Amino acid sequence: MNYLEDPSFETGSLDPWGVSAGPYYDVSIPTSNGHNSAHHFSAVRTTSGDTPGLGLTQTVTMEADTVVLFTGWIRVTGSDDTSYDNRVNLYLDNQPFSNANLDVYPGQGWVQFSAQSTFPDGSHSFYLQTLSFGGPVGLELSYDDFSLTVVCSDSAT
Numbered sequence: 100m101n102y103l104e105d106p107s108f109e110t111g112s113l114d115p116w117g118v119s120a121g122p123y124y125d126v127s128i129p130t131s132n133g134h135n136s137a138h139h140f141s142a143v144r145t146t147s148g149d150t151p152g153l154g155l156t157q158t159v160t161m162e163a164d165t166v167v168l169f170t171g172w173i174r175v176t177g178s179d180d181t182s183y184d185n186r187v188n189l190y191l192d193n194q195p196f197s198n199a200n201l202d203v204y205p206g207q208g209w210v211q212f213s214a215q216s217t218f219p220d221g222s223h224s225f226y227l228q229t230l231s232f233g234g235p236v237g238l239e240l241s242y243d244d245f246s247l248t249v250v251c252s253d254s255a256t
């Protein structure tokens with residue numbers, strides 16, 4: 100079971116994702132060139148240089164204390180300069196996932212990232228942040244095929 104709704108953006112809508120992009124990105128759901136699918140999330144930079152984080156959030160609800168695994172795909176395009184670092188961070192209720200940092204650069208194509216963390220039961224804010232270091236106007240961050248699944252339930256307590 101994937102705890103995330105619309106994890107592959109195939110509805111063509113941003114709902115139920117919350118997006119924080121400020122004036123720094125043009126956000127859309129393109130209908131082609133996703134990862135193994137048509138639709139994907141796209142954020143194209145409207146300013147150059149370092150930018151505040153691009154955020155995707157969604158509320159998830161756990162029924163018991165569980166260890167969960169997140170996987171997703173990111174692609175950076177829009178520049179021939181492969182030195183522009185884009186760092187992905189994952190948070191739950193503002194606490195970082197363990198092993199949740201990934202650096203992605205233009206020219207790598209779709210790159211998979213994953214991280215594991217423990218969720219207590221209840222409702223939580225899942226937050227995927229990308230920090231873009233340097234880079235020109237037009238640099239595009241694409242995301243697709245997110246998955247948040249239970250690895251094991253903590254039944255010992």
Ligand SMILES: [Ca+2]
Nearest residue numbers: 107133136138
């Ligand atoms: Ca997709």
